[in-house]
Amino acid sequence: MPELPEVEVTRRGIEPLVRGRRVERVDVRTGALRWPVPPELAKTLARQQVREVARRGKYLLFETEAGWFIVHLGMTGTLRVLRRAGLAAPARHDHIDWIFDEFVLRYRDPRRFGAVLWHPRAAGDINAHPLLASLGVEPFSAEFSGALLHRRTRGRKVSIKQALLAGDIVVGVGNIYASESLFRAGIRPTTAAGRLSAVRCERLAEAVRATLAAAIERGGTTLRDFVGSNGESGYFQLDCFAYDRAGQPCRVCGTPIRHLVQGQRSTYFCARCQR
Numbered sequence: 001m002p003e004l005p006e007v008e009v010t011r012r013g014i015e016p017l018v019r020g021r022r023v024e025r026v027d028v029r030t031g032a033l034r035w036p037v038p039p040e041l042a043k044t045l046a047r048q049q050v051r052e053v054a055r056r057g058k059y060l061l062f063e064t065e066a067g068w069f070i071v072h073l074g075m076t077g078t079l080r081v082l083r084r085a086g087l088a089a090p091a092r093h094d095h096i097d098w099i100f101d102e103f104v105l106r107y108r109d110p111r112r113f114g115a116v117l118w119h120p121r122a123a124g125d126i127n128a129h130p131l132l133a134s135l136g137v138e139p140f141s142a143e144f145s146g147a148l149l150h151r152r153t154r155g156r157k158v159s160i161k162q163a164l165l166a167g168d169i170v171v172g173v174g175n176i177y178a179s180e181s182l183f184r185a186g187i188r189p190t191t192a193a194g195r196l197s198a199v200r201c202e203r204l205a206e207a208v209r210a211t212l213a214a215a216i217e218r219g220g221t222t223l224r225d226f227v228g229s230n231g232e233s234g235y236f237q238l239d240c241f242a243y244d245r246a247g248q249p250c251r252v253c254g255t256p257i258r259h260l261v262q263g264q265r266s267t268y269f270c271a272r273c274q275r
Contacts, residue, residue: 002073004139004172005215007058010079014105015053017081018062021100022049030095033109034074037096038118045069045098056127057135057171067120070129071107074114080106136170139208144170146202153193153201160196160204161189162263173208175265176243177215181207183242188274189267190260214239242268 184207246259
């Protein structure tokens with residue numbers, strides 16, 4: 001499932017191309033995604049200029065003069081930039097095209113768990129949208145720190161990995177990146193969130209930022225379907241210390257990596273490096 005690094009890689013590939021350009025038209029072939037695509041979306045966006053492409057958590061926010069269209073990639077979604085010259089006909093899972101002058105932005109989603117929504121400017125700040133308003137802070141923002149992590153985990157008995165995945169403290173730390181961040185911080189994923197000291201919270205905040213930054217640098221993680229806007233796979237999975245390495249020697253100490261299930265999600269850790 002595309003997480004923050006994959007979404008940010010997609011944003012960086014798309015934003016320089018669409019910023020300042022006008023949408024000629026929108027072809028919606030499948031409106032039945034996770035939530036129905038607004039029926040007036042094509043009419044609303046015709047001839048609208050894209051001002052910028054931002055990201056909030058795992059949501060891409062395309063700002064236009066009239067408002068924002070919001071894209072979530074769901075489990076298997078991708079956004080590809082394709083040249084109009086010689087463009088192949090849409091395949092079965094190619095649900096939406098945004099047609100610009102020289103290229104097409106094509107949304108593909110085999111499982112249709114993603115979303116394309118609209119937030120008119122008259123509705124106010126995009127960050128007040130119901131899907132965005134309750135999200136935690138951005139991991140690369142000044143608000144995210146060990147002090148925040150320590151304060152927001154006091155009294156919480158849930159494991160620290162599950163606290164990271166919840167997204168109400170910090171956004172974008174999905175399953176892969178939670179395991180990797182906890183490895184880098186030397187924290188066992190089953191540790192109760194409320195038991196972490198201020199020092200360990202600071203170490204974890206630094207590890208979260210370092211892990212996500214490394215994943216973005218490597219083009220994200222491709223385990224099954226993810227490709228960036230240019231069609232290339234990510235390579236962060238080749239650098240993982242713990243994730244999906246059960247039984248293999250730890251790259252730091254040689255101890256076999258362990259696997260367990262937390263909240264129906266796979267967790268990987270080193271029993272020696274993570275106390």
